[in-house]
Amino acid sequence: MRISRLRLFHYRNIGELDITLGPGVTLFSGRNGQGKTNILESIYFLAYGRSFRTSTPKDCIRHGETECRIEGVVERGRLERTLGVTLRGAEKTLSLYGKPSPLEDFVGNLHLLAFTHAHLGVVRGGPADRRAFLDRAMVSLYPGHVRALASYGRALRQRNRVLAELGAGARPADAGLLESWDEALVGEGVRILANRLRYVRRMKSELPEGLFGSESLRMHYLSTIGAEDPDPAALGDLFRKGLGRARERDLRTGTTSVGPHRDDLKLYVNGKSLGEFGSAGQQRSGLLALYFSQMEIHAKEQGFYPVFLVDDAEAELDQERLHTFLHYLARRTQTILTSAKDFLVPSLELDPVRFEVLGGRVRTPGPGSAPVTR
Ligand SMILES: Nc1ncnc2c1ncn2[C@@H]1O[C@H](COP(=O)(O)OP(=O)(O)OP(=O)(O)O)[C@@H](O)[C@H]1O
Numbered sequence: 001m002r003i004s005r006l007r008l009f010h011y012r013n014i015g016e017l018d019i020t021l022g023p024g025v026t027l028f029s030g031r032n033g034q035g036k037t038n039i040l041e042s043i044y045f046l047a048y049g050r051s052f053r054t055s056t057p058k059d060c061i062r063h064g065e066t067e068c069r070i071e072g073v074v075e076r077g078r079l080e081r082t083l084g085v086t087l088r089g090a091e092k093t094l095s096l097y098g099k100p101s102p103l104e105d106f107v108g109n110l111h112l113l114a115f116t117h118a119h120l121g122v123v124r125g126g127p128a129d130r131r132a133f134l135d136r137a138m139v140s141l142y143p144g145h146v147r148a149l150a151s152y153g154r155a156l157r158q159r160n161r162v163l164a165e166l167g168a169g170a171r172p173a174d175a176g177l178l179e180s181w182d183e184a185l186v187g188e189g190v191r192i193l194a195n196r197l198r199y200v201r202r203m204k205s206e207l208p209e210g211l212f213g214s215e216s217l218r219m220h221y222l223s224t225i226g227a228e229d230p231d232p233a234a235l236g237d238l239f240r241k242g243l244g245r246a247r248e249r250d251l252r253t254g255t256t257s258v259g260p261h262r263d264d265l266k267l268y269v270n271g272k273s274l275g276e277f278g279s280a281g282q283q284r285s286g287l288l289a290l291y292f293s294q295m296e297i298h299a300k301e302q303g304f305y306p307v308f309l310v311d312d313a314e315a316e317l318d319q320e321r322l323h324t325f326l327h328y329l330a331r332r333t334q335t336i337l338t339s340a341k342d343f344l345v346p347s348l349e350l351d352p353v354r355f356e357v358l359g360g361r362v363r364t365p366g367p368g369s370a371p372v373t374r
């Protein structure tokens, strides 16, 4: 799989861009603040229908403009797909083959993983970051996962509304009302949980031992209902029981305190929490190890590796880890990198296709070369 063409229009500090991307390693270099991360962010947008830097899509529209567009051509074997994102004010339109597409159908067309500063939140941030990390990786593997997440979110909001309305003074007669929402939650929640438990089990078996340092990484999916086994029937029972046990507390607080929306993925290095006790280097190595296992699972399930983005390569990784990881990627998949130091990645003998980014314009380096943006 690869993204073969990227077109941007009024995206952040980029006026217009139309570039062809090769199947190997591509490097965007340039000084700070020139637009390198913006380019990666736009590619990520095509994969997930959202940015990794902001939850306010409007931020991505070039200052002073009312609309921006991202267009990409994605190739898988001989199959070509055109993906598009249009942001107009607060409105976001995703499109597939030029036709508006719901998020569930849009996501999963460009299989992609990204290592950026924001993604270190997987290790350093809270449980929500880690849940999102798992769910993103599952999008292209388990069809229906995105839909289940959306339906679960809707059921959760409804249930919380009912909890808040009933409050602590709920009468036994109200129990029936709540139970119908419990069932909606259980139905979707079981799918999400089963997927996550299966996926984490796979991830554990694919973790590279000592590839990015000698530290041994361990992981554990911490379920708020005590789920360990991905068997759906057993999960349904556990979830119902969990909701029953938490009901009084939930009525008091007006929120649902158990379920996959409250779970966490615990990460340990040498037996200690990676986020709390790991060094910066161990945290980056840990995240790389997680990505490594995700890449291998993806390749085994789908027969190809996802596209990989690395932002600010030399800032996020030391020379040795960068070398190991980029060589691993370069042999397997399209890799798109940014770096503020244009000597570093070339020194790794990866022979990247290079673009220079300057003030939102992109050009191929070398004397007399023509800019590829306007
Ligand atoms: N909506 C927007 N409209 C216009 N310019 C924007 C917008 N959002 C961000 N920018 C500009 O984009 C530039 C930052 O781009 P980006 O983060 O891609 O830089 P970078 O090349 O990755 O830099 P660094 O090496 O520091 O990471 C900044 O100058 C910022 O002001």
Ligand SMILES: [Mg+2]
Pocket: 036, 037, 038, 311, 312
């Ligand atoms: Mg940057």
